[in-house]
Every structure is written in structure tokens, then in C-alpha cells.
Amino acid sequence: MAKNLRTDKSKDRRRAIGLALLALVLLLIPTRGASAQGTPPPGVQPAAPPPILPPPNANIGAQSYSGSGGAAALLGTPVSPLFPGGVGLAKAPAPNMNDKQAALRGMQNFTSFNCVGCHAPNGGGGMGPSLSNRTFLYGHDPANIYLSIYQGRPNGMPAWGGVLPDSAIWDLVAYITSISKAPSPQWGTTVSATKPEIEQVPAQYVVTPRPWDATEAFSNGRKSNANFGRQP
Amino acid sequence: MKLGRRKFACLAILSGGYDVPNRLRFRPLEHGTWRILRGLLLATAAAIAVPALAQDQPPQSSSDLQALSQDDHNWVMAAKNYASTRYSPLEQINTGNVGQLKLAWTFSVGPARGQEAAPLVVDGTMYVVAPYAGVYPNRVFALDATTGELKWWYSPKPNLAAQGVACCDVVSRGLAYDNGKVFLATLDMHAVALDAATGKELWVSKIGDIGTGETVTMAPLVVKGKVLIGNSGGELGVRGWLTALDEETGKIAWRAYGAGPDSEVLIGDDFKAPYDWMKGKDLGVKSWPPGAWKTGGATAWGWISYDPELDLIFYGTSNPGPWNPNQRPGDNLWSSTLFARDPDTGAAKWAYQLSPHDLWDHDEVNENILLDLDIDGQTRKVVVHPGRNGYMYVIDRASGRVLSADAYDAVTVYDGVDLKTGRIRPVHDKDPLMGKVVEDICPAPPGAKDWQPSAWSPKTRLLYVPHQHLCATFKAAEVGYIAGTPYVGATVDMYAGPGGYRGEFMAWDPVKRKKIWSIKEDFPVWSGALVTGGNVAFYGTMDRWFKAVDARSGQVLWQFRGGSGFIGQPITYLGNDGVQYVAILSGVGGWPGVVANAEVDPRVRNGALGFTGATQDLSAHTVGGSSLLVFALAKENVEKPAVAPSAAPPPAQPGP
Numbered sequence: 001m002a003k004n005l006r007t008d009k010s011k012d013r014r015r016a017i018g019l020a021l022l023a024l025v026l027l028l029i030p031t032r033g034a035s036a037q038g039t040p041p042p043g044v045q046p047a048a049p050p051p052i053l054p055p056p057n058a059n060i061g062a063q064s065y066s067g068s069g070g071a072a073a074l075l076g077t078p079v080s081p082l083f084p085g086g087v088g089l090a091k092a093p094a095p096n097m098n099d100k101q102a103a104l105r106g107m108q109n110f111t112s113f114n115c116v117g118c119h120a121p122n123g124g125g126g127m128g129p130s131l132s133n134r135t136f137l138y139g140h141d142p143a144n145i146y147l148s149i150y151q152g153r154p155n156g157m158p159a160w161g162g163v164l165p166d167s168a169i170w171d172l173v174a175y176i177t178s179i180s181k182a183p184s185p186q187w188g189t190t191v192s193a194t195k196p197e198i199e200q201v202p203a204q205y206v207v208t209p210r211p212w213d214a215t216e217a218f219s220n221g222r223k224s225n226a227n228f229g230r231q232p
Numbered sequence: 233m234k235l236g237r238r239k240f241a242c243l244a245i246l247s248g249g250y251d252v253p254n255r256l257r258f259r260p261l262e263h264g265t266w267r268i269l270r271g272l273l274l275a276t277a278a279a280i281a282v283p284a285l286a287q288d289q290p291p292q293s294s295s296d297l298q299a300l301s302q303d304d305h306n307w308v309m310a311a312k313n314y315a316s317t318r319y320s321p322l323e324q325i326n327t328g329n330v331g332q333l334k335l336a337w338t339f340s341v342g343p344a345r346g347q348e349a350a351p352l353v354v355d356g357t358m359y360v361v362a363p364y365a366g367v368y369p370n371r372v373f374a375l376d377a378t379t380g381e382l383k384w385w386y387s388p389k390p391n392l393a394a395q396g397v398a399c400c401d402v403v404s405r406g407l408a409y410d411n412g413k414v415f416l417a418t419l420d421m422h423a424v425a426l427d428a429a430t431g432k433e434l435w436v437s438k439i440g441d442i443g444t445g446e447t448v449t450m451a452p453l454v455v456k457g458k459v460l461i462g463n464s465g466g467e468l469g470v471r472g473w474l475t476a477l478d479e480e481t482g483k484i485a486w487r488a489y490g491a492g493p494d495s496e497v498l499i500g501d502d503f504k505a506p507y508d509w510m511k512g513k514d515l516g517v518k519s520w521p522p523g524a525w526k527t528g529g530a531t532a533w534g535w536i537s538y539d540p541e542l543d544l545i546f547y548g549t550s551n552p553g554p555w556n557p558n559q560r561p562g563d564n565l566w567s568s569t570l571f572a573r574d575p576d577t578g579a580a581k582w583a584y585q586l587s588p589h590d591l592w593d594h595d596e597v598n599e600n601i602l603l604d605l606d607i608d609g610q611t612r613k614v615v616v617h618p619g620r621n622g623y624m625y626v627i628d629r630a631s632g633r634v635l636s637a638d639a640y641d642a643v644t645v646y647d648g649v650d651l652k653t654g655r656i657r658p659v660h661d662k663d664p665l666m667g668k669v670v671e672d673i674c675p676a677p678p679g680a681k682d683w684q685p686s687a688w689s690p691k692t693r694l695l696y697v698p699h700q701h702l703c704a705t706f707k708a709a710e711v712g713y714i715a716g717t718p719y720v721g722a723t724v725d726m727y728a729g730p731g732g733y734r735g736e737f738m739a740w741d742p743v744k745r746k747k748i749w750s751i752k753e754d755f756p757v758w759s760g761a762l763v764t765g766g767n768v769a770f771y772g773t774m775d776r777w778f779k780a781v782d783a784r785s786g787q788v789l790w791q792f793r794g795g796s797g798f799i800g801q802p803i804t805y806l807g808n809d810g811v812q813y814v815a816i817l818s819g820v821g822g823w824p825g826v827v828a829n830a831e832v833d834p835r836v837r838n839g840a841l842g843f844t845g846a847t848q849d850l851s852a853h854t855v856g857g858s859s860l861l862v863f864a865l866a867k868e869n870v871e872k873p874a875v876a877p878s879a880a881p882p883p884a885q886p887g888p
Contacts, residue, residue, distance in 0.1 A: 114711065117467070117718020118396070124836025124844055126826060127399055127718065132833045156396015158716060182835070191834075191852050199835040199848065202725045204669045204707040211836075220849040221734060221755075223727040224837060227671065227705075 070166055071150045077143040094142035096170045103209040106175025109168050113160070121203035122211040123179045128157065132200075132211070133182045140180070145173045178209045201226040297410050297454060298540060300354065307803040310350035310406040310451040311685065314538040315602040318687035319763050320804045324812035324870055326766030330780045330790045332869040336813060336862045337380035342371055344856030345829055346401040346821020348683070350451060350760065350801035351860065353377045353815075354409050354428065356808045360817070360860055364394060364402040364419035372407065372416055374431060378807035380862065384431035386416075386424075394420035397445045397716060399467040399841070400823035401830070405683065406451030406801070408459060410479055417448040417461045423477055425459075437482035439463075439475060445716045446470040446531075450597075453536040455545055455575040458485055462532025466550035466595060467841065469719030472531030472567075474547060476578060486578035490530025490549040490566055491516040497566060498578045506584050506632035507654040510565065519563040527713050528560065529553035530567040534597025534683055537615070542630060544572045544581055546615055548596035555593050555677070556708040556721030558666045563588040568596045570617060572632060582632035587621055587656055591664055592645060592706070593677035593722075594621045599685040601695065605743055607635060616742050618686055618697050620679025621656065623649055626742050638745045640738070641680035641701055642729045645673055664708040664722070676704035676726040677842065678756075678823060685801065687761040687769065692783050694739040694748055696769045700756030700824070701729040701736055702846050724842025734846060737761070737771050737779075739786060749786035755847060756824050759816070760801030772798020774820055775853040778861070794818035796857025797850070799825060813864050819857040820850070829856030 078089040096102040110116055123131030134140060138148045149169050152159030160169065183198070201214040205226050208214070216226055300306050301313040304322050312318045325333065341347070343365035351360040358377040364370045368387035375382055395402050398419055408415040413434060416424040421440035426433060439461060440446045445468025452461045458476040466472065472490035477483065488498040497516045505511045512518070517525055531550040538545050552560055552567035568587040573580050586596045601616040605626070614635065617625040622643040626635045637649035637656075647657040664670050681699035688695050704726040711721030728734045735753035740746070759772035769783040774797040780790040797820030804814045821829040827844050828851040837845035 111709070112712065114714050114717035114719070117711075117720050120836065120840065120844070121723050121838040122836050123833075124839025125830070125832040126840035126844070128396065129831040130833035130836065130839065132836045135831060152393075155392050156394070156398075158396065182833075193852055195852075196835050199837060202705070202723075202837040202845065204705055204723045204725055204838070215835075218835070218848070219727070219837075219845075221728050221846050222732065223703075224705075224725060224845070227669075 102174035106171035321765035323766035347817035347819030350406040353805040408452040410454035435482035464533035466529035469527035474532040491525035535599040550595040622680035674703040676702040698757035726846035758799040762802040797854040
């Protein structure tokens with residue numbers, strides 16, 4: 001298969017401009033609270049650890065996974081798990097799966113491209129579905145998530161493929177994969193007066209690509225106790 | 233700020249520009265030649281039909297709506313009447329027998345999303361609209377209001393992408409009716425006129441573009457032959473407007489923007505600002521950073537009232553965008569503003585900004601109840617406006633000057649309203665500086681009260697107010713504008729207010745300026761209110777109770793456990809059998825309810841723009857639903873014969 005099926009030069013140009021502007025945008029993101037290596041906060045604690053913000057990354061926009069991650073290369077990605085005759089399709093792996101900084105960069109993109117407005121901080125959902133658990137209607141493999149972002153989805157997910165370079169989408173995929181790792185004590189979901197039992201320490205107190213590492217007792221609509229003891 | 237503007241510019245280019253219209257660029261849909269032919273056929277049919285009809289009925293004119301609204305067989309507009317009292321003089325159901333109220337019939341409207349709509353009842357037929365979801369979004373049903381028999385349904389052509397730009401569930405708050413037509417405004421920015429008898433589509437008009445992030449959720453109102461519709465999208469940086477369409481053709485007669493130059497806000501020579509600080513040219517431009525008014529919200533997604541005597545419509549505008557106030561220094565006129573306009577031209581007569589430079593998403597689109605109140609020995613024509621900011625405003629509706637503004641819920645972020653200047657006083661210790669976590673913001677972003685409309689009884693002279701009781705933690709952050717995506721810039725986490733409860737149904741006396749009684753509810757009271765001549769007030773709860781209370785004392789007289797939580801608008805009417813019915817949709821949702829009707833994680837408090845924090849346990853009480861419930865008394869429990877409509881006097885109060 002050809003590496004690049006696109007022949008529309010204006011689209012290439014637009015994407016090139018997009019890439020350049022993305023680089024500019026991300027370079028302009030202020031450097032705040034530089035912390036070490038994106039270490040996640042320690043585990044289950046009612047008192048929240050200090051915020052963790054992504055380190056500045058000057059190369060973020062120029063990061064390239066060309067040749068391996070383009071949408072064209074993902075045409076074979078199945079959305080359905082049903083394969084007639086038992087003949088399956090191969091899912092392309094994420095090209096950045098070994099890049100430990102990808103999720104941090106993705107977290108920044110998640111804010112910069114207003115993903116956070118619909119899917120909420122830590123992917124809790126609202127206008128769009130939550131990304132904080134394992135429910136992904138269009139598939140939860142990296143290639144599926146990539147395509148959902150690139151192509152959009154019919155119930156309101158915008159198609160970002162014309163705006164975002166592949167590398168930015170793959171970083172978002174890394175972030176989404178990271179925030180979706182909800183603790184999963186059972187196969188299905190039970191809700192009752194005593195379940196769920198936990199909630200995340202809310203995002204105003206902790207900024208991290210691994211929000212499920214910092215949880216507290218479920219508050220039933222009362223104020224989070226995460227800030228107790230840290231009141232100004 | 234410098235960063236913000238540069239980012240803004242880049243993203244605007246990336247997203248194909250944010251060419252916010254400076255003129256009316258929307259046109260009725262073009263369907264090709266057949267449409268012209270169809271138009272000719274319709275015109276011919278109408279020419280034949282009108283003389284035939286005229287023999288049976290008096291000729292209809294737009295003033296009929298006023299008369300129809302006073303006939304208690306009917307409920308012809310969401311607010312019952314132009315004064316928006318949601319009061320029916322019917323007293324067949326009263327405090328003595330409401331305890332015997334029984335389910336008469338039910339109907340499923342389809343998608344199990346937020347059911348906020350008010351059913352309409354006109355001449356024995358009920359019209360109801362469903363949320364925008366599924367393959368038949370915003371489906372309209374016509375039912376026999378007595379028996380529940382389905383007469384017809386209509387579904388607009390679906391464009392499900394609209395769901396992705398609706399901030400707070402895919403709700404509709406109802407339909408409008410006039411002159412044998414039912415008017416629908418779809419979430420995806422179409423206005424539609426239907427033949428009320430047959431459901432046939434009479435015209436379709438595209439009134440906006442979901443690509444800019446705008447939608448419609450409000451119930452249109454017809455005034456003097458014009459269908460009034462406002463857009464939603466204050467969370468997506470849309471440019472807000474209220475528009476008037478000719479009810480016969482769907483052509484746009486006028487459009488009044490919520491911000492921008494006077495020529496587009498329709499502020500002209502006969503505009504009188506009630507206070508000096510709102511005087512000056514093009515304040516809708518000058519009170520913003522350069523160009524920010526183009527993405528500044530000030531939508532009109534709430535309620536419209538009409539005073540035929542003053543010939544003015546009244547409605548409020550939404551919050552300014554983005555929520556992060558650090559990106560928009562200035563008063564941000566005319567966001568969070570109450571407007572009085574001429575319904576024929578849209579010209580503004582006065583405007584009063586309730587929250588200059590809003591800090592907390594305190595839209596002011598809530599209902600405006602038009603009353604004649606005796607205040608300090610004088611009868612005053614007022615607007616009563618239960619503010620989202622937590623203050624109950626009584627405003628002179630001829631001048632726009634505030635007569636009183638009293639807190640009706642916990643308020644920590646304001647220190648009252650200065651009646652000399654008309655300006656609310658923010659508590660600056662709470663200012664949401666960039667990146668600062670500000671705690672105990674009361675009322676929370678949805679305010680002390682959101683869209684859920686109050687009801688006024690001229691018998692008790694009390695206002696029945698459903699509302700929430702929430703506070704929030706708020707952290708502002710830089711946000712860039714990308715057309716068609718959220719433009720918020722705040723991390724919000726809401727929770728129950730002082731005392732641990734989250735909602736209240738209260739009776740308020742606007743003359744004595746105090747709460748008379750109150751029922752505290754565990755969840756926000758997100759349903760509308762209804763009050764009747766039988767001194768019964770109705771409301772529903774998010775945890776599935778539909779309640780009838782004594783309007784004088786607040787004593788709960790009856791309650792019914794519904795299939796899903798209630799966020800709809802209760803109505804009442806007389807059936808063709810002379811029986812008084814009470815109807816409401818059951819189906820939890822809306823901004824507080826998406827955590828129970830959509831895939832929203834209750835364990836992530838900042839979800840749903842922070843509302844998840846406050847209602848995270850809702851899905852342990854209810855999930856989404858879609859049932860219309862209609863109640864009546866059994867014949868043996870009716871004490872009095874039904875009041876004949878011709879004998880029913882027009883209500884002494886409400887005003888016009």
C-alpha cells in the first residue's frame with residue numbers, strides 16, 4: 001500500500017500549515033511548575049499531592065511518526081469485532097507506544113484543542129462521552145481512538161484530521177489510553193447507594209495524565225475532601 | 233493575554249476562520265423547483281380552504297393567541313400566557329382532592345434523554361416535542377389530549393452532529409403555536425412550521441450553523457405573527473442573537489445580536505438606558521477587548537414574555553464567553569442582560585445588565601414574570617426575574633430600573649445590588665484569577681436558579697420557584713477559540729450548598745421580599761412549576777417524584793413516583809370530557825442530569841462542566857426516560873363540575 005494516498009496538494013499544504021501553527025501554539029504554552037519526568041502522584045490518598053504539570057517540550061510540534069501512523073495506513077483497522085468467516089483484520093500499533101512523554105504531550109493537546117471542553121478534565125465526559133473508563137463505542141485500541149479523532153464520529157465528535165498533524169493525534173491517543181485506566185474490580189458496572197466507592201481527586205487540585213492514581217472516597221454530591229488541610 | 237490572542241488567531245486560521253456573521257446570512261432552505269410548485273399548491277389550497285373555514289370559526293388573527301391563552305381548555309404557550317405566570321384558574325383539582333390524583337394515560341416520546349419540554353394543548357390536541365437524539369430527533373407528536381390517541385408525528389431530517397455542540401444535554405424546552413400552526417426549533421438550527429391539524433411541513437428555515445457551535449434549545453414564542461427564537465452556545469463562543477421569523481413564510485424579519493455594534497444589537501434613538509453606565513455608543517463593542525464580542529456568547533436560550541399594553545417583549549441574555557473572565561476585561565455588554573424590545577422591529581427600548589463582567593457563568597435568561605404589584609402604595613408594572621445570580625429582581629418594566637433585588641439562596645460571591653447605580657457588587661476576594669483555585673463559590677455556575685421556570689398565583693400572590701442550592705470550586709485557565717468547540721477556560725467542581733441539600737421549591741412574596749415557605753430537596757429542583765386556581769402547586773424532582781403541594785402552606789398533598797426523574801414543565805388543561813388533566817414529561821437529564829442519562833463518569837467530578845460533582849450519585853436514583861404522564865381525578869373524586877370556558881373570567885392577575 002502506498003504510504004500516502006493523499007494527492008490533494010492543498011490539503012497537504014493545509015496540514016503543513018497546521019503543523020507549523022501547532023508547533024507555534026505549543027511553543028507558546030507557558031512553562032509552569034516544571035516537575036520531574038511526569039511522575040504520577042502516589043496512590044489512594046484523601047490529601048492530594050501537589051499538582052503535576054507537563055515539562056516544557058520544545059520539540060512537541062515537530063515530533064513525527066511519519067510513515068507509520070497516518071490515517072491511510074490505518075484503513076485496515078476494524079471497528080467491529082465480528083469477522084465473517086473468522087478472517088480478521090490486523091490493528092496497527094501506536095507508533096509512539098514506547099514514548100514515555102507522549103501522554104504528557106497529549107494532555108497538553110487535550111487542553112489546547114478544547115477536547116477538555118466536551119470530554120471534561122480527566123475525560124469525565126459531559127457534552128461528549130467520558131474517556132475515563134473502558135467504554136469506547138468505536139473501539140479502544142490505539143488505532144481505533146486515532147481514527148475516531150481523525151475522522152470524527154456521527155453523534156457529534158468533530159473530524160480533526162484536517163487540522164491536527166498525526167503526531168498530535170497519536171499523543172492524544174496516548175493520553176486517552178492513560179486516563180482510561182479506571183480501577184475495574186469487576187467485569188460489569190454496579191451502581192447503588194454504596195457504589196461507586198471512589199472518585200478521582202478533582203482536576204483543580206491535581207493535573208496529571210494518570211488521574212486514577214489519586215482517588216478519594218465517593219462524595220455523593222458533597223464537597224470533595226481533597227483540599228482539606230490545604231485551605232489558604 | 234498576549235498569548236491568548238496569538239493562540240486565538242492561529243486556531244482561527246486552522247479552523248477555517250471564525251467568520252461570525254455581521255449580517256443576516258441565513259436563508260430559508262432551498263428544495264428546488266418542486267418547492268415552488270408545492271408553494272403554489274399550498275397557496276391554492278389555502279385560498280379554497282379559508283372561505284370554508286370562515287363559516288365555522290371567527291377569522292383567525294394573531295391576537296387569537298392572547299384569547300386562547302386565557303381559555304383554560306388550552307395551554308397554548310410554554311408559560312401558559314404572555315405574562316409567563318404558568319397559572320391556570322382551573323380548580324376541579326384542588327387541595328381537598330388532589331390526594332386522589334391518578335394516572336390517566338401515558339405516552340413514550342422516544343429517546344431517553346432530558347425531557348424539559350412543556351406540552352402544549354390547543355382545542356383538544358396536545359403537542360409535545362422530544363429531545364434531539366436517535367434517528368428521529370426532536371420528534372413532534374400530536375395526541376388527543378383527552379384520550380392520548382396519537383394523531384400524527386413529525387420528525388425533522390436528522391443531523392446528529394448537532395449533539396456534539398449542545399452544551400448541556402440535547403433538550404428542547406417546547407414548541408410554539410399560532411393560527412393553526414405548530415412551530416418547532418430544532419437543535420440543529422432549523423425553524424419549522426407544521427400544520428397543527430395534519431403535521432404537514434409548511435415551511436423550513438435554516439436560522440444558523442451548528443459549525444459555529446450554535447444550537448437551539450429554547451421554546452419559541454409567537455408574538456404578533458412573528459416566531460421568536462434565540463440561539464444557545466454561550467459555552468462555545470457563539471455570537472448570541474434573538475431572531476423573529478414571519479410565521480407565514482419563515483423569512484427572517486429581524487435579528488438582534490446580544491453583543492456588537494448598536495446597529496446589530498438594534499439599539500437606536502429610542503433606546504433609554506436605565507442607568508448612566510449603560511449609556512454610550514456601541515458599548516457592545518467597546519466593553520470587550522478588541523473583537524472579543526464576536527465570540528462572546530450573550531445568547532438568548534431562555535424565556536420570552538410579552539406585554540401587549542406596552543407592546544414590549546422581555547428576555548435575558550446568556551453569560552459572556554469564555555467563562556474565564558481574565559480573557560475579557562470590561563463589562564461585556566450586553567451579556568447577562570435583560571432586554572425590552574419592540575416585537576415588530578426588534579428595536580431595544582431599554583436594557584439592564586444584571587451581572588457586568590460576569591465571573592461565574594451567571595446567564596440571565598431565566599423567566600420574566602410580568603405582574604402588577606402594589607409596592608409602597610403604588611401599583612407598579614414590574615418584571616419579576618429570579619436571577620441566576622441568586623437575587624430576586626423586581627424591575628419596573630417600563631424603565632428597566634431595579635425596584636428591589638433580594639438574595640433568595642446562599643450567596644458568597646456578591647454583596648448585594650446597589651439600587652442607586654443598578655450594579656451588582658462582586659466580592660473581590662473570590663475573583664477567579666488565572667490558575668487560582670477559588671473555593672466556595674455560591675451560587676455555583678448554574679446559579680441559584682437556572683432555566684426551570686417559576687409560577688405565579690394571583691390568588692396567593694406568591695411566586696413558586698423551583699431552584700438549586702449549590703456551590704463550586706472554580707479554577708480559571710487560558711482557552712483558545714476554535715470555532716465549533718467549547719470556549720470555557722475553567723475547571724469547575726460543584727457540590728451541595730450549606731446544609732447539604734441541593735435543591736429547593738419555595739414560595740416567595742415579591743412585595744414583602746421574603747420567602748414564605750420552602751421544601752428542601754436532595755437534588756436540584758430542575759423541573760418547572762405550575763400553580764392552579766385550586767391552590768395546588770406542582771413540581772417534580774430529579775429522584776422521580778412528581779409532587780402536588782398546598783400553594784398556601786407548602787404542605788405536600790400528593791406525590792407520584794415516575795419512571796425517571798422530572799425536569800419537565802407541568803401543565804394543566806380541560807379535556808373534551810370536561811375533566812381537568814395535569815401533564816408532565818418524565819425523563820431525567822439537562823445539565824445536572826447527563827451523569828444519569830449519558831455516558832458520563834460519576835467518579836470524575838469535573839465532568840459536565842463541573843455539574844458531575846454535584847449530582848454524581850443521581851444514577852443510583854434514576855436513569856434516563858421518555859414518558860409523558862397525564863393525571864386526572866376519578867369522576868367520583870371531582871367535587872365541582874368543570875368550569876365552562878366561556879364562563880371562565882380572564883385572570884384578574886397576571887397583568888396583561
